Amino acid sequence: MSFYKHHVFMCLNKRAAPENCCACHGSEAMQAYAKKRIKELGLNGHGKIRINQSGCLDRCEEGPVMVVYPEEVWYTYVDEHDIDEIIEEHLVKGKVVDRLRI
Amino acid sequence: MSFYKHHVFMCLNKRAAPENCCACHGSEAMQAYAKKRIKELGLNGHGKIRINQSGCLDRCEEGPVMVVYPEEVWYTYVDEHDIDEIIEEHLVKGKVVDRLRI
Numbered sequence: 650m651s652f653y654k655h656h657v658f659m660c661l662n663k664r665a666a667p668e669n670c671c672a673c674h675g676s677e678a679m680q681a682y683a684k685k686r687i688k689e690l691g692l693n694g695h696g697k698i699r700i701n702q703s704g705c706l707d708r709c710e711e712g713p714v715m716v717v718y719p720e721e722v723w724y725t726y727v728d729e730h731d732i733d734e735i736i737e738e739h740l741v742k743g744k745v746v747d748r749l750r751i
Numbered sequence: 752m753s754f755y756k757h758h759v760f761m762c763l764n765k766r767a768a769p770e771n772c773c774a775c776h777g778s779e780a781m782q783a784y785a786k787k788r789i790k791e792l793g794l795n796g797h798g799k800i801r802i803n804q805s806g807c808l809d810r811c812e813e814g815p816v817m818v819v820y821p822e823e824v825w826y827t828y829v830d831e832h833d834i835d836e837i838i839e840e841h842l843v844k845g846k847v848v849d850r851l852r853i
Binding site: 651652656658695699701702704705706707708716718719720721723 | 805809820825
C-alpha cells in the first residue's frame with residue numbers, strides 16, 4: 650500500500666516582481682484551504698491524502714501549480730472553487746479534472 | 752513523457768526541541784547538496800530530475816526523509832555519502848537503494 654494514496658505538492662515559492670511565481674497568485678492561501686478541507690473531510694493521514702507545500706516546481710509560467718503523485722497529474726487553479734473540484738473529483742472520486750490539468 | 756523522470760521531495764521542516772524534525776538532522780544542507788550535485792551532473796531540468804524542498808512529510812520519527820516520485824520510494828539518509836548513493840544508484844541507474852529505504 651502507498652504511504653499516501655494521493656500526495657499533493659503545491660508550490661509556495663515567492664519571487665520578486667516582475668517575475669511570475671505561485672505565491673504571487675495566492676498559492677499560500679489555497680494550500681492552507683486545501684489542507685483544511687482535507688482535514689475537515691477526514692481524508693488526511695497515512696494511507697490517505699497529504700497536502701504538502703513545496704519549493705519552486707519550475708512551471709512558474711503555468712502557475713500557480715500543484716502536482717498529485719504517484720499518478721503524476723499536474724494542475725493549475727484560480728480559487729477555492731477549483732481546489733474544491735480537484736478534491737471532490739480527483740482526490741475523492743479518482744477522476745482527473747481535465748479543465749484544470751496542465 | 753513525465754514532466755520529471757524523477758521528482759524528489761526532501762522535507763526541510765523545522766520543529767522546536769525536543770520534537771524531532773528533518774531540519775534538526777541537517778536536511779537543509781543535504782537538499783542543497785543534492786540540488787548542486789544534480790546540476791553538476793547535468794541531470795536537472797524538464798524530462799530529467801528535480802530536487803525540491805517540501806514541508807513536513809509526516810514521517811518525522813524516521814527522518815530525515817525524502818520521497819522520489821512517481822515511483823514512490825521513500826528514503827532516509829545521514830550524510831553526503833548517502834545522498835551520492837541515492838543519486839548514483841537510483842536517480843542515474845534506476846536501482847533502488849535498499850539500505851536507505853524506509
